[in-house]
Amino acid sequence: MSAAGLDTQPSAKTYDLEDLISEAWSGGIRVPHFQRDFRWGQQDVIRLFDSIVKGYPVGSLLLWVRRSPAQKIILGALEIDAPSTDAALWVVDGQQRITSLANALHVEGNGYAPFNIFYDLLEKEFVPPPSVSDPRYIPVPVLFDLDKLLDWFAGPGQGVGDYFPEARRIAKLLRQFKVPAYLVKQDDEAVLTDIFDRMNNYGKRLSRAEIFSSLFAGPEAGAKDRLSIGRIAERIAARTGFGTVDDDTVLAAILARRGSDPMREIRIEFDDSRRRSSAEFPGESRDTAYAEGETALVRAIAFLQDSAGVPHLSLLAYRSLLVVLTRFFAHFPDPRDRSLQLLRRVYWRVAVSGPAVFKGSFTQLSRALCARVHPGDERASVQGLIDSIREAAPGMPNPDRFKTNEAGAKIILCSWWDLQPRSPYTGLPYDRQELTDLLADQSTAAAAVRRIFPRGLPLKQQLWSANRIFVPTATDPVDEIINQLSRQPLGLDVDTWEEVLRSYCMSGAAIAALNAGDRDDFLRLRQELVTYRLRAFLQRMAEWDFEDTPALDLLDFEDDDELEGRSDEFV
Incomplete structure (x- = not known):
């Protein structure tokens, strides 16, 4: 004081x-x-x-x-x-x-x-x-x-x-x-x-974030030209199309870049002499911390969109994981391909397991994972992140319960995005920009999800994933999507139409049941396909059964002969 x-x-x-x-x-x-x-x-x-x-x-x-x-x-x-x-x-x-x-x-x-x-x-x-x-x-x-x-x-x-x-x-x-x-x-x-x-x-x-912003606002002169946490969120949204990250997550990401505990005391953040842990960026100003934090956040989001299959914030299972990824990409802006593969496994294994592996706390999740990122040592950082979730068991969310504000539904939506949903009018896949235009800064993907049968189902079936359809566009007449999927348009060939149906987890048999008015059979058939696609997606992303060894060039072998003798272990 x-x-x-x-x-x-x-x-x-x-x-x-x-x-x-x-x-x-x-x-x-x-x-x-x-x-x-x-x-x-x-x-x-x-x-x-x-x-x-x-x-x-x-x-x-x-x-x-x-x-x-x-x-x-x-x-x-x-x-x-x-x-x-x-x-x-x-x-x-x-x-x-x-x-x-x-x-x-x-x-x-x-x-x-x-x-x-x-x-x-x-x-x-x-x-x-x-x-x-x-x-x-x-x-x-x-x-x-x-x-x-x-x-x-x-x-x-x-x-x-x-x-x-x-x-x-x-x-x-x-x-x-x-x-x-x-x-x-x-x-x-x-x-x-x-x-x-x-x-x-x-x-x-x-x-x-509001307290931090007030404490480190700087002088009145020039305030409008300086970065703020809110401005960083706006710039990232405009640059990436990922949506508007909330201010507290932006702050946590900025803090994670500068130290292993993103929940540490914020009032002494730029006073290196009073911090309990040594500063990773000693003497760094508030403005530099903001600018570098923004850069690292953009890299982390690019990884989520391009490597991990998470196109938008509303499909992000846990925001704590964005904080962890920001710390990693702040210290390793250009990681090896193998590191990216292992990092993808980390994201999806944690997404499926949730905070239970970390004593049930999202705060502990971000602290535990951020502490595994060691500046200057990419191999130890990747291996530490992998080791931290050894106890995570293979699994998947329950497709019988779909609520867009829950992590399980967000994971299911990512598996649907992976199928590249196609327009039933043109047969062409929707792109990420269309999803961005639709969802903008929404925190859930509710605007991109439609109920197939809004009324007349038992409560249990109302919650099924099979009763939802993911339509990531604001241009097509989405209220007519179900009717449009029930029949093949004259302008689309058979192969293209099969790709359209596949992109919505629908089969010929399911469409036949839909056209016959058999809701139960349609939902049962589609729920089986949704479950199958979800399991295949998570297996490919989390790679539970694969060896989690780091990139070969990050291993510390004594000489080239030993490297040559061991290389077959990692094929």
Whole structure:
């Protein structure tokens, strides 16, 4: 706890909401770059307004008073040309509330979700934008401005004039609502980030990534040009088409590159003298760590997509494995082909076994595997990863239970992706870009999965994998896929059509049962084929029965003669 205390005690002040929002609109209130991103949804904004008109307390603000230059600032959806001032108010605590109020009450800000809030004069409640135009629904910026409110009832609201007293009552409650605030005058930014850290570790906790970002945000100057964890996630998604990796996983990957325990204490990450373990990259700056972490993450994702058969984040069995892979590719950016083969085995054996091999903990999984990666020794690292899962037994997920948010279904989906699903309209395989366009930043592949029989099945059969079909495209009319698969199009030859059916784990017999209306027989036949394909896929990927020896050129033999004499052991 090295940060100094406050030079002076915070002073207390109460703002009328009208004055506070006017200050925000004029650029007098600003959000420091160490703050987390805005993350409220529309219902959060509605609840805030509901609390205000009911007179409920909405919490106090903590504002940092400091001299600030003229600059263009972003507050939610608003761009504000803020003048220079000796007493700008920087939000240390209360960003979500101030951003929501300043935008929802502004004519321009109210046009963007989640700030587009209306007041329903009939039901006396705040609501999202109505689906039909009706004067009973007043935009919140109109309520907040008395002149606009009078114009409303003289114009669009003429037909609901009886509700004017209600509108005036709400307008008054909004403008005169009291918002308490503490004002802190302090030049040392480290003290403010320390306060931010402590406040956000009481009650609803910030994520590790949000805390880390605030602690190591750097100076205000140049903040918009520096990498952040969120920006890294966005850049990786755009570059790889893998989807948006969550911030905590990005942070864990950055930490794993720099040390064997990705769950270590983060507050001393760049203080080599205070770390318990020796730094693998001594003296490395935060910006370098971010840039190199991003590079390693991209390599790890390329391995998953090109070697391990995992095309998208939503099909990744466990995100802990992405962290481990990032550490490996950070230290071995161009591994041998044999190392890649063994690394693929590691991924799929862990995916099938789950964290049970590591005492049932995902945290322990990432720690145990990251500790097996030894910088500068590719052979020992690969062998260590393989050795760590010796107790993992061959197996496969249960195809009788398919839920897209569970690891088992993600593994099954990878086996289906491996079959290269084809369009039943053109006979051509869908490509990875189509899957990326469809799933974007989704955390599950639900958008690419359809139920074959949405209704009319017993619960047990509803959960079968055989009752799901993987359609990785947003272009074909997917709701007609099942009907299209039931008959061979005139434009496709027999061989191509067989490849189409094969790509969906369907056989001629299964299609015959489907056309005959025999759901039970269709599902039974397809479930058998799904199980067979899944078992074959995992056997090929995990290679349970193969020798797990490292690449020949990584073995330490005494001389070439001995190498020649032993080479047949690894054929």
